[in-house]
Amino acid sequence: MTSRTANMAFAFTDEQAMILDSAKSFCADKSDIGTVRSLIASDNGYNQQVWSEMVELGWTGIAIPEQYGGSELGIGSTVALIESMGRHLLSTPYIATTLASQAIMRGGSDQHKTHWLPQVAEGSIGTLALLDNEDWGAITTSCNLSESGDKLILEGSKLLVSDAAVADFFIVSANHNGAQVLVLVAASSLSPDALSRKVLIDETKRACTVNFSGVEVTPNDILPQSETALRDIKLIGALLIAAESTGTCAATLDTVVSYLTSRIQFGRLIGSYQALKHPTVDILIQMDSARSLIYHAATVISVQPLDQDAEIACRMAKAQATEALLFAGDRAIQFHGGMGFTYDCDAQLFLRRALGSQHQYGDAQHHRLHLAGLLLD
Amino acid sequence: MTSRTANMAFAFTDEQAMILDSAKSFCADKSDIGTVRSLIASDNGYNQQVWSEMVELGWTGIAIPEQYGGSELGIGSTVALIESMGRHLLSTPYIATTLASQAIMRGGSDQHKTHWLPQVAEGSIGTLALLDNEDWGAITTSCNLSESGDKLILEGSKLLVSDAAVADFFIVSANHNGAQVLVLVAASSLSPDALSRKVLIDETKRACTVNFSGVEVTPNDILPQSETALRDIKLIGALLIAAESTGTCAATLDTVVSYLTSRIQFGRLIGSYQALKHPTVDILIQMDSARSLIYHAATVISVQPLDQDAEIACRMAKAQATEALLFAGDRAIQFHGGMGFTYDCDAQLFLRRALGSQHQYGDAQHHRLHLAGLLLD
Amino acid sequence: MATDKDLQEFRAEVADWIKHNQPADPGFLLPQTFMEVGSEQVLDFLREWQHKVWSAGYLGMAWPEKYGGRGLSPSYQNIADEEMKLARVPICFNVIGLGWAGPLILDKGTDYEREKYLKGILSAEDIWCQGFSEPNHGSDLGSIQTRAERDGDHYLVNGSKIWTTMGNYAKYMILLARTDSQAERKYNGLSFFLAPMHVDGISTQPIKKLTGEYGFTETFFTDARIPADCIMGEEGQGWRIAMQTLQYERGAEAGAAGGISILSIVMNDLLKMAAEIEREGQPLLKDPLTRDNLVKFLIEEKALHLAEKRIQTPALCADYPNSLSLSGKLRSTEFYRRMRQYALNLQGAQSALYVGDKDAVDGGFWQRAYMNNFSTTIGGGTSQVQANIVGEHVLGLPKD
């Protein structure tokens, strides 16, 4: 906290600035609000063509080492990109895939990396399957891997698996020989009725319950560095959701400001009322804090196992971004008055995103609990 | 919480209404703000003449049974009275004495009652000496009573003993034979240097650290029903401080409203700005809640050992009143602008009262902790 | 006067009736408030239920017998309402009729109007809706633009209304329209109508709510011919009558007609929900932060309940006699907003699920409840407007 360490607050390279600019215009172009709404009715929640263009732009390879076909700019560089996606509610399997590939990079064998990372860079879709019940804070899992000859059989289901319906592979947490491991499961090995699509409050997203029971894997499918990888992908997951939420918070703020500067009530632009003006300033301030924290986390995160500074930064970012967006979404409905109560008003999209994201990879209270252990003891 | 039990929300007799009216005008008459400020410089913090008139009016006997010279209107009836005192920052040993006499009524022997209660009704001053360190939540004490022949010797000091300098007797908590008891100590048995006056943030109040070491008592000075009495006087203490705080909160609100309706800035009465108007409404709402809760507690409290409803009511009252006054006091300074920053502005009196009262008989968090046990388990 | 014993017996009677008559789960989503009646199926179900409650004698208990009521003390209706709330029976959904139009007609209407309208309100034969708000004018009723021009024995109405609950199902509307656009004070040009909805020139357009449900319409008037005798009072008295009507709102809930039972979630429901949930590998109810938050809400809920009772003891409200009544909407609607939002947080990851998902906690009840709650912090004067009202009319602070 003192000036002695504050020097590494932010690093922002020209390369990153370029990515950010390109992300901003791409997301704005491809994801106007009409497009977002029309994709709600679609099966997979995203436009395949847009996804192909993102792959084309190299975004799926940003965090992947050059030797595996990526551009090796680091996971931190995806933060600005994901923030832009959040800002335009551009939902694709990008976050899920990035996290799945991080799991392989951080926990996988050379063989895993060689096989999967180039595919990801070229557009294959992966996702994490970690959650057993409503509790992101649980440290155990009810999924098991049991021996059957030289095979292993998975037993159990995972909840809220993002973009499961389009995933080519899954990273699944399960118990094996008394430890929790991550195991790679190809979509092709799932049974036909393994997926059941969930009805999400955030209609721009997709997730399934995935039943892995009976899926056969081999010991080679277990990531050798599962323990570190599991810990790190949860933290990185928190950061990426924080980045996306911060983008959505900015969109929420824009929408509120635009209404407050155009709507007249009792003969005055409603933004002139301090009862609306000052809470809108609070949204700005909360968003600014979230943004400082996500960019700082993006700076201190690395390809190595995350150190304590990175853990603190990721947890702070999620704790702040989650609460900022929920506050903004709630106020956005309220400040739009009757309009805010309609499905046609974009405020509901933001509020639903807030509600859908608040617990993903742990809610604010969860992260503060762990921060307390890191900062107070 | 259902309608089935809500019938006993409030009882308010004509007698109580009369007391309330008389209290209102008495406190307003005797304790204008100039008087309050002039008493800050005095040794004991109150006017002996005013105290005598209060005794004359029978206030010190309100909660005392008729057989001991009181009017037996119950401790609940003191709530409205104390609220009025809080409203006019009329500080006398009334709360301390009421609590000390409650300890005797609830825990004392017939002999204790016969000896002390009539004296209290006639103006004798008592006070509680319960606190060993900064923690009102502590359930142990470091004060001890040890045998010495047929006498008992007290060992230890008590913190923040209200109105100790004028007290005729003390109710002291101490360990005796493995249990915590309350013991009656006459002021006359203290050593000459037993009292050291504390510098309080609330300059309208007086308290001392009292060193009881070496004080001789007899087994007869121990209250036979100490356990119940100790539990109950802490709860009643919480309620009375809540009542006083609620009165002060009302005074704070009055002061804020009066400034907001007279001060002009940028060409407008400042109360027309929603940034001041709406938080002032919050003060009102918080005060109203506190007031509902204190009057409800006053209704359900009885001369019997307090039941669970009474405990819940007292704790809720203190939790709410404490936070309401601190919020009000803090905002009062802020909303008075530069004036609020001066000693001459009454806002500081209210804020200091808030700071002085927040922990007395347990702060909001303390009471919520115990409420959780009562309401959630 | 009903004795305590009478009322106690009556309470047992109602509870017993409910036990034997509570309808089975219809297999489709029932509305949480009267503002989510979005299909004929739901409408028919609720109409049948309200009719049943009324037939059993538990609706309109304090209304005169000749208008379908029972002429009893309001205490009876209060008790019936309480028991129905506790048992979570479906709502008596004809709320604008029961709570606004009915009390108004009882209070200020002519005998003809009472005869014509009241029984249909209770029996649910005649659904009522409300036409005050207009597009682009939100809380500011003074700006009403819908015109009603006298044309022989009719008024020709032109304009549009918004947030018309059940506009597409209603037979009558309490309508506020401008009969004099030259009036010196804009409030003086308004008139109040008990207007039929089934006439030419009135059309409705359902509005989809943020929850994805329906229940409101926008209502369009194009040379709609409303009989002149549908005016209530006289031309130019509309504003006064409308203000009068808004006053019944609280009364309605407190049992003037009874059984309206708008969405009532109390802390007990939340505690029940929380009992099953885990957090950090432990039961949620063992988590110290959750406990502290729950107790904060319990204290606030207790204070809200107590306020209702304290209003009845004026000596305890001497400081600001109108404080508790004028702040009531603000206090309770904002409490529920925060409490329902918090309920979602308590659900953990499952809070991301929604109505229609089989794993959603209580079928998505809380998700809907939180989002629908905005109708109460926005409709009938936003919380921000309410705060102004309290500041100005209770504390005497200057207007903006």
Add this chain to the structure above:
Amino acid sequence: MATDKDLQEFRAEVADWIKHNQPADPGFLLPQTFMEVGSEQVLDFLREWQHKVWSAGYLGMAWPEKYGGRGLSPSYQNIADEEMKLARVPICFNVIGLGWAGPLILDKGTDYEREKYLKGILSAEDIWCQGFSEPNHGSDLGSIQTRAERDGDHYLVNGSKIWTTMGNYAKYMILLARTDSQAERKYNGLSFFLAPMHVDGISTQPIKKLTGEYGFTETFFTDARIPADCIMGEEGQGWRIAMQTLQYERGAEAGAAGGISILSIVMNDLLKMAAEIEREGQPLLKDPLTRDNLVKFLIEEKALHLAEKRIQTPALCADYPNSLSLSGKLRSTEFYRRMRQYALNLQGAQSALYVGDKDAVDGGFWQRAYMNNFSTTIGGGTSQVQANIVGEHVLGLPKD
């Protein structure tokens, strides 16, 4: 250019100097900010300390050598400031001189003015005060009533100023007064003076603060004769120069003159305080609610620190380029208000004690700090005015 190594060596040098020169506890209460210099005793102590810091070369490091500075890069001053803050040395108290008048004179003054005033500011020989605010006009500088009328080679000044920090000790005042009461726009009638305080017709009246301390005065002008050459710039430019002056405020803290070290309490101090305290019979730092609250503050503090750095990377501030700078005062002063208030809660029963009590936690440091903090949420534009500024100038929301 100073290399990292240079700066690192310099940091060690300063730390070492502080270790050997940090004054002993004087036995009386030292001020937390320059706004609590309430006695000659305190004044003399601080004057001596600032002189010592300056003599050692650690004040005014970035000011030109000929005016008493060292002509070095501001990085040096930043480091010296940081080390002094960390070591909790007394403040360099001549803040209006160091932070406002000095930078202004350096930037916009004449050579004569620089020669005359700057060294005395650094050496603490000449104390400066500020005369902008007036009684009854609070945040609204446009309403300034104090008049300065030209009378030969003097101005005759009449009126009064309030919140003059060290008005009773200052040798000079930066004074804003009205030279033209007919000006079309009220801001155009103001002029800016570097006014001597030790002239006939100026008297001061100390103001007691809510903490019980002194430090401010009200300042009265009765035909006070201020030499005409004390005007800065020209008649009518006062408003522009005053606005310019207010801009230095942040710069000053960031090291323009250096060593000002206004009250700085960081979360570490609070954690240190909390380590000794018990709650519910347990160490406070084991209490889950306290832990959660402390972490909330730590996150907020981190975000505040990061904001200072993010301002320096414009690409990360593209949305609202002036957001972090314009909201800085609001964010930090309100953070400290809440944090300091919470610090009192953490103290438990001992929070009721005050400065002067031997048992008060840290001598009542936190009590004073919380109450004194209101000078920052009120002075220089209240938090409410700041929120308006951010809303209007960052978000483009309409004026009230």
